[in-house]
Amino acid sequence: MQNSTKIITQHWNDINPLKIEDYLNVGGYKALHRFVKKMSPRQAIEEIKKSGLCGRGGAGYPTGQKLEMVGVSGATEKYFICNLDESEPGTYKDRMLVDYDPHLLIEGVIIVALSVGAYKAYIYINGNYKKQKDILEIALAQAREKNFWGAGILGSEYDLEIEIFSGAGAYICGEETALINSIEGNRGEPKLRPPYPTDAGLFGKPTAVNNAETIANIPWIISQGGEKYAKIGAACSPGTKLYILGGTVKNPGVVEAPTGITIRELIYDFGGGLPEGKDFWFAQIGGASGKLVVENELDIPLTFSRDCPIPLGSGAVLVVDKSVDxxxxxxxxxxxxxxxxxxxxxxxxxxxxxxxxxxxxxxxxxxxxxxxxxxxxxxxxxxxxxxxxxxxxxxxxxxxxxxxxxxxxx
Amino acid sequence: MLITLEKILLEYDPEAKNLLPALEKISAVFGYVSRENARKVADYFSLPESKVYETASFYDLVNIKKQPNLIIKVCSGTHCAVSDSRKIVEEIENKLHIKAGDENNPRVKLEIISCLGRCGEGPVAVINDKVYERVTAGGVGEILEEWI
Amino acid sequence: MEIKINGKKYAASEGETVLDVCRRENIPVPTLCQHGKLKREAVCRLCLVEIGGKLVTSCTTKVSNGLEIITESEKIKKAREINLELLWSDHAGKCISCKKNRQCEFQKLAEEYKIENFHFVPRRVEITSDEELNLVRDNWARVVVDEENPVIARTTEYCVECRRCINICPVKSYGFNHRGGASVVGTAYNEPLDCIFCGACVKHCPTAALTDQGDLENIVKDLDNMNILAVAVIDPAVLESIGNEFPGVDSKEKLASLLRELGFEKVFDSGWGYEKYVEALEQEIHPRRWLFQKNKNNKHQLIISSFCPSAELYIRKYFPELSGHIAKTLRPEELMAAAVKNEYARQEKIDSGNIRTVLISACTARKKLKSSTLDCIITVRELGRLVRLKKYNPKNIKEVQADKFLNGYDEKYEKMTRFGNLSEILKSDLAIQKANGVLEIKKVLEDIQKRELECDFLEVMVCPEGCGNGGGQSMKISNF
Missing domain, CATH: 1.20.1440.230 (NADH-ubiquinone oxidoreductase 51kDa subunit, iron-sulphur binding domain)
Structure with a gap:
């Protein structure tokens, strides 16, 4: 069954997040090896474009296109930022991602940063995620020791510095220009566009900002190929997505499922439906900024397409029963x-x-x-x-x- | 050993990208960023004071006022809201005779906060830095007793 | 390139915004945040126009060939009305007692868009009881009043968060503080303003959030008091903008007549003061320079002009090691005022205690010169307010000569007083350097410190084009 496809969560619970060996034992950092030894940055971006991967932060912008815009820029200084400022209410998928498999994210960050030609990558983490910041710091140190980042990565000519930047508690900083403002020491206000960050982002240099979940798909795409990825889930926005089930469901939590899944499947197949005695009223998809769906809309498939009447947003599914005020x-x-x-x-x-x-x-x-x-x-x-x-x-x-x-x- | 502001500042190069981390650290160590400390930060980073204050006052994790000893935060995110976090707020308000959002009580502050990403374990309350999960209105009394 | 606005074709050039073209072609588009060359913040969301059925801000939308723009439609009107109304209900709305009544950009817009029926409960109102205080706790937290400095009165009650003051301030005194509904423009930690008081912020403020600090009410009393001789001293630079307050008042003679009508018994031009000032300045420069040049290694002895009080504050604050070089000569108006209270009082046999000297100035920083001889300093804007307070209509005003002061003065000083060309009037064998605007001043002072620049006399003016563009000038309301 296609529903069992797991890309991001495949090793959750099998590995110790604080041990890089565990990650290596399940094939971790092979994608990085493949990228460094066998691919050019241009080929990697091509592969990501082929995969049809689009931004998991909510807007659903095609990732490959965004990376290409930064990649083709001739600027000597470019930045890559991994957006882990998850603060949409009801959303904690990126936190889980770090809790269970931090190296998957780090591997993705390294590959993407190198493929756009950045020498410096930031991981912008939600200021409330103190424990996750510690986990990432440990994982980053382990990865550096193995020469997965730093100077001359795996004997190649690639250099990359990675820095964790801790946010300070502001939802709006999840918006990429506000996030950039915040690293620059400013109020986290959105900036006027154009210029777009891909032209003039952090410190005025071309910058790619991608959501952590998006990045976590990259190692799989690099090892297995973009074409294979493009076959998963909905054709308009392929791949899998982390959904966060909450509210009145029997089994709340984070699940990975292909895009194009219906809300009914999520609530009843993955979430186990509502507890006895509770009547479904409506669900909210995508956090506090998400749309509401009532009973007769439950069979709408969720995608990132602009035509999808219910935008997937952050992937949060809040089930509300009739007893709620x-x-x-x-x-x-x-x-x-x-x-x-x-x-x-x-x-x-x-x-x-x-x-x-x-x-x-x-x-x-x-x-x-x-x-x-x-x-x-x-x-x-x-x-x-x-x-x-x-x-x-x-x-x-x-x-x-x-x-x-x-x-x-x- | 006493941590001084100067020591904290020396951990950071005076570059724009270090302003927010430095302010966060100062706030965490001293409880807030005082007028004098903001002046020193401005001087260290060669920025106008107004700029430092502008940044400091924007973020939740940087305080610009001396904080009371007891800070209670209750999450009002969507998940916590549908599991009755509002009743918890009301319960605390009644028990401590305070109002949520009142900045002028010198002893205790009750804040309604946005999501902490612990929705699976909600409703969530945080007292000083201790996190309480699956809080119920009935359980509020017991939790508060730990602190009063 | 060519663009179409409301169906009509206009020529436009690369890099221009839609608003630029509309302004040039006199197509009315309301704005509150945008002004002149200031940073385009696009925060007031009033300059919205329609392009392809979508609302966009005209202040930030660049033109492109063939662009079709609509500036008036039901949708645009609705957007402007709602946003104005949201802003209006956050505004004090106390127009009648407001200092900026009839000179307020926001009031003008509210009138044009007929914002009078509130959908919302006003957020910022005068608080009279504890009960009200509780009701409007949010308002209360936001209103910051600063009356502690002698020059600029600040109250956030009237602030519309347009950020003009933040962008215009040459020493970055203001910031946009806090977040969400609690956002407010202000100084760090809401401290009283401690800046160089150039007044650019007051001049650019569209509302009464920033106004001139002063004692207009006392002047009104003095003018009505028959025992007091009210003396007006005119800083000729005010003629640059007096017409913005009273169209038609365009000469010194008309201004003199206006002041007489207001009840000033004597009206003097400050030319005499300028003459004395230049004399005193030369006496200060030349002997010191001569002494200094006797030492062969030193070519120049630096004297910095004290004419601009704002520049003096700037140097004392940011370059204290150079403050010893600032000329010690009193400024023209100070010399005048002292002469009024001494020589003039003796000549006319009046008790100096019964004389009130009022300087009508284009400079806000001059308010700091208030002393026992110079009783009051008012800006062009305040003169306008005085006229409105006295309900005087300056239409069809006659021309009268200013009163002759002591032994008269030389007309050559007129040019200097309007544009600040002190350097052209001083004896020409001096090595003279000029710097206008804080950026330029900073650069020159740094060069002097690094010994990359040497001169005998440095003329510094904080307002970018000198006093003609002074912080106390009245600004034309440009929305319409």
Missing amino acids: IHDLILSWTGFFRRESCGKCVPCREGTFRLDEIAGRLKDGKISDRDKQAVYDILWTLNNTTFCPLGKFAATAFSDAISKLKILGD
Whole structure:
């Protein structure tokens, strides 16, 4: 059965994350060897392009294309950043990735950094992931000892420095330009584009920023070939994806499954369905910024395609049953975006504040008609006029709650 | 041994990429980045003070005010929210006679925070640096007793 | 290249933004954050236009050949209205008592877009009771008031977070602090402003978040008091922008007439002061230079002009080791004011205690010159406010000559006072260096320290084009 394909989680639980030997015993760093000895950076990027791999952070941008843009740049100084600033509510797949198989990520980081021609790679880790930072530090030291990174990697002419950069607690830093701002010592605000980071990113140099889960696919693609990868999952955005099941399901946790899987399969086949006595109400896909799905949408396959009515986002699946107070969840969304808006542009700074204020009145049953009109206005401006996509994210779930759950009435 | 600000700063080269890590470290060691320390940081990194404050005030893990001895954080992420984290907040508010988000109580601060990535074990509360998982409103009293 | 705006063709060139073209062609597009050459922050989200059915900010969208832009549509109107309304309800909304009433860019936009019906409960309101305090705790946390410095009054109550002050400030006093709804523009740790007080931030602030600190109310009282002789001293540089406050007032004679109408008994040009200032400066430079040159290794003895008080503050703060070189001569207005209270008072047989000297200046830093002889310093903006407070309509104003002060003055100083050409007036055998704007000043002072540059006299002006572009000038509201 195709559903059993495992790329990222294949060695979870079989290996000790703190022992590089364990990883080597299951074929670890073979992809790096293959890359160093048998491939040119251009061939590696070609292979990644063939695989159809796209960004797992949520936007789903084709990874190969992004890497190529940085790869072809003639700049002598380029950077690669692995985005491990996971902070979407309900999402902890990247944390698990480090907990269970840190070397897989490191191998991916090394291959990608070298293939775009970067001498310096950063792993930008969520500031709350202290334990995971320690694990990565140990793993990096082991890998350096084996000459997998540093000067003259595996006897070749490749040099690479890797540094862990610890975030300081700001959701918006998951957005790549904000992340770059934060490494540069600035407020973690998104920057104006163009220029895109692939042209002028960190310290003004071409920079590729990729999500940790995306990177963890790279060793497999390099060893097994892009064409083989492209056959897994949905044709529009192939591969597997880590899904995080939570809320009212029997078996919550992180599972790996191909893209194109339906929400019903995830909840019932992987999650074991809802516990006895609980009735399914809706699910939220992709964290606090994700869309809501109700019963009759459960058979929609999840992909990264722009045409997919339910964007996969971070892969978080929150199952909500009918006993949950929807107002608590609404306040969780609005409070989250009010706190995490960077404050830069008017609609997001003021709009998220107002939305949270009105959500409070909604919970207290004191919502007025004036408030209702204001909600529609705010959601509209968040959707259409904000500086960065965070505005849209802040509006998604609330809009769905209005249209699908009728929280403001019909 | 006493850690001084100067010692912390010397761990970092005065480059832009070290500003945030240095501020984080100072905040972790001293509890917050004081006015005087911010001035020294600005001097060390050759930056205007306004710039240092701008960065410091943006991030959750850098404090710019002296913190109370007891800091309680309750996660309000989507997963925790659907497992009643709001009731936990209310319970703490009632038990300690405080309001979430009140910055002016010198002894205790109750903060509602975003996701910590421990959704599988929620609802999550953090008191000072100790993490409590699967907290229930009924269990709040017992947890608080450890600290008061 | 050619672009189409609202169906009409316009020529545009590479690198221009849509807003640049609209401004050039007088197509109205509202903005709050964008101003002149300042960094394009694109944060106010008001300059939105439609391209291909999508809303984009015109201030950051570069033109390309054949681009079709719509600047007015239902969608654009809706976006501007909602964003203005969100901002407006976060604004104090106390226009009538506000210092910037009728001179506020935000007020003008709110009027144009008819933002009057609040959908939202105002966030920042005056707090009168504890109960209200609890209700608006968020507002309270955000309002920072700074009245502790003598020059710039700050209150974040009126701030619209446009970031102009952050970008214009030559010594980077301001930052964008905190996050989300709590974001606020301010100084580090909300300390009172301790800068060089050039006033560029006040000049660029679209609202009343940054205004001139001063005692206009006291002046109004003095003007009405028959026992007090109110003396106005005009800094001729103010003529550069007085027309922005009162269209039609375009000459010294009309300004003199205006001041008379306001109740100033005497109106003096500061030319006499300039004459004395240059004399005193030469007396300070030449003997010292002569002494210095007797030592063969030294070619120049540096004297730095003290004319710009902001520059003096800058040097004392950032180059303290050079502060000994700053000329000790009093500034023209200080000399004038002293003469008014001494020689003039004696000549006219008036008790100097009954004289109020008021300098009308294009400089905000001059507010720091307040002394027992110079009672008050007001900027062009404050003069405008004074006229509005006195409900005087300066239309059809006559021309009158300024009063003759003591023994008159030489007209050649006029040029200097308007553009700051001190260096052209001083005796020409001096090695003179000029530096305008903080960047240039910094470079020159560093060169002097490194001994890569030597000169007898250094003229420094903090405002980029001298006093004609001074921090106390009135700025034309350019949105319409």
